[in-house]
Amino acid sequence: xxxxxxxxxxxxxxxxxxxxxxxxxxxxxxxxxxxxxxxxxxxxxxxxxxxxxxxxxxxxxxxxxxxxxxxxxxxxxxxxxxxxxxxxxxxxxxxxxxxxxxxxxxxxxxxxxxxxxxxxxxxxxxxxxxxxxxxxxxxxxxxxxxxxxxxxxxxxxxxxxxxxxxxxxxxxxxxxxxxxxxxxxxxxxxxxxxxxxxxxxxxxxxxxxxxxxxxxxxxxxxxxxxxxxxxxxxxxxxxxxxxxxxxxxxxxxxxxxxxxxxxxxxxxxxxxxxxxxxxxxxxxxxxxxxxxxxxxxxxxxxxxxxxxxxxxxxxxxxxxxxxxxxxxxxxxxxxxxxxxxxxxxxxxxxxxxxxxxxxxxxxxxxxxxxxxxxxxxxxxxxxxxxxxxxxxxxxxxxxxxxxxxxxxxxxxxxxxxxxxxxxxxxxxxxxxxxxxxxxxxxxxxxxxxxxxxxxxxxxxxxxxxxxxxxxxxxxxxxxxxxxxxxxxxxx
Numbered sequence: 001x002x003x004x005x006x007x008x009x010x011x012x013x014x015x016x017x018x019x020x021x022x023x024x025x026x027x028x029x030x031x032x033x034x035x036x037x038x039x040x041x042x043x044x045x046x047x048x049x050x051x052x053x054x055x056x057x058x059x060x061x062x063x064x065x066x067x068x069x070x071x072x073x074x075x076x077x078x079x080x081x082x083x084x085x086x087x088x089x090x091x092x093x094x095x096x097x098x099x100x101x102x103x104x105x106x107x108x109x110x111x112x113x114x115x116x117x118x119x120x121x122x123x124x125x126x127x128x129x130x131x132x133x134x135x136x137x138x139x140x141x142x143x144x145x146x147x148x149x150x151x152x153x154x155x156x157x158x159x160x161x162x163x164x165x166x167x168x169x170x171x172x173x174x175x176x177x178x179x180x181x182x183x184x185x186x187x188x189x190x191x192x193x194x195x196x197x198x199x200x201x202x203x204x205x206x207x208x209x210x211x212x213x214x215x216x217x218x219x220x221x222x223x224x225x226x227x228x229x230x231x232x233x234x235x236x237x238x239x240x241x242x243x244x245x246x247x248x249x250x251x252x253x254x255x256x257x258x259x260x261x262x263x264x265x266x267x268x269x270x271x272x273x274x275x276x277x278x279x280x281x282x283x284x285x286x287x288x289x290x291x292x293x294x295x296x297x298x299x300x301x302x303x304x305x306x307x308x309x310x311x312x313x314x315x316x317x318x319x320x321x322x323x324x325x326x327x328x329x330x331x332x333x334x335x336x337x338x339x340x341x342x343x344x345x346x347x348x349x350x351x352x353x354x355x356x357x358x359x360x361x362x363x364x365x366x367x368x369x370x371x372x373x374x375x376x377x378x379x380x381x382x383x384x385x386x387x388x389x390x391x392x393x394x395x396x397x398x399x400x401x402x403x404x405x406x407x408x409x410x411x412x413x414x415x416x417x418x419x420x421x422x423x424x425x426x427x428x429x430x431x432x433x434x435x436x437x438x439x440x441x442x443x444x445x446x447x448x449x450x451x452x453x454x455x456x457x458x459x460x461x462x463x464x465x466x467x468x469x470x471x472x473x474x475x476x477x478x479x480x481x482x483x484x485x486x487x488x489x490x491x
Contacts, residue, residue: 004059007039010140019085023085046068061077063082135208154435217251222254224429229245257279317428322355329416350435362460365393367414385404
């Protein structure tokens with residue numbers, strides 16, 4: 001049989017391409033053809049329309065909304081997250097075969113009307129997760145670029161760079177705000193320019209989050225009301241919570257408006273003029289008049305709670321977020337913890353970002369260490385993956401642990417959760433801080449209390465390594481004992 005597939009994950013880096021590779025290998029092993037479109041960070045090379053028309057079934061392995069889904073209308077569809085494709089691609093291929101065989105016979109030639117086979121229906125929880133992860137996916141590049149530029153500005157220009165650009169008093173000196181951005185380089189220098197550009201990029205994260213949550217719900221028509229709602233949320237101080245509400249609200253309004261059936265003459269006007277006009281106004285009205293103030297109050301309460309965390313409470317939060325970072329290794333739970341840290345970063349709480357990054361670096365580093373300490377417990381492929389995991393872990397790419405987890409999830413995932421929890425808790429205990437939302441060891445200069453951060457990283461790495469080795473040894477000893485019992489029974 002012939003299949004086409006689309007893979008996509010929130011960051012568009014590791015999971016997207018690992019899922020594609022797993023599906024291609026599983027299809028070859030089963031004697032089928034497959035062409036995969038990876039909607040990742042490097043962009044997507046669209047599937048050939050002829051391949052789509054000739055495909056017996058379509059496979060979606062995605063944690064975010066698949067772009068241009070209308071291309072596959074009427075085709076039998078198998079849909080799941082990227083994690084299932086990585087861990088069990090053969091089962092997805094088998095399910096695609098089953099659905100293709102149950103579909104109407106024959107392939108549609110290029111340009112012909114598609115077969116009428118309904119796509120699978122997602123539950124409310126799965127839909128909500130898909131919409132939120134779509135928003136997060138498009139937001140992350142703004143977070144990384146803006147956050148690191150701001151952090152570099154502080155490294156180059158010192159703590160006073162923000163005051164020099166935005167105005168105010170610093171150590172007894174009063175600075176006037178620079179109202180003409182084109183003058184920043186001349187008056188403040190490179191640090192000022194980095195701070196300003198980083199602020200512009202970082203300031204876009206709430207509107208982009210809202211706009212692409214709405215896009216995930218209502219396709220392109222959701223972008224305008226979503227971004228406008230997100231801009232309003234950022235303007236009134238509603239922060240991430242406001243962005244989430246604005247995105248969901250914009251998507252819901254557009255979805256409702258799309259239910260209105262217009263005749264042929266007015267259908268174009270509805271999409272280009274009427275729906276954008278009404279949806280933008282309705283979302284803006286609701287955000288400003290009805291829900292804006294309660295969201296601002298909730299955001300301020302969350303910020304005050306984060307700022308007030310100390311002692312055991314902070315350690316427990318670090319432990320929880322660290323365990324989440326190690327649970328699905330770059331998947332949705334991992335991204336929830338990361339986005340929470342970015343929200344804290346936007347509220348000038350830098351300890352949570354340090355704890356989350358330390359916890360996210362630990363899984364690849366701990367498993368790379370385990371594959372060196374006890375190589376016989378790992379397959380040749382895992383030992384090879386361990387060599388790459390050193391660099392991936394050091395760069396805060398948690399996905400470097402996926403080859404280990406895919407091969408032995410029952411023992412690897414508990415070890416990465418334990419190590420991540422230990423790293424997060426220790427980082428919070430030392431009150432390490434981080435202004436950059438990404439970068440790993442390469443942004444060590446931007447970390448406050450470097451010794452505490454490194455101690456947290458070393459402890460988490462050691463815990464992951466020790467737990468993984470212990471669990472694998474228990475499994476090996478159990479397998480050996482069962483083999484002995486079978487031999488004795490045969491005798």
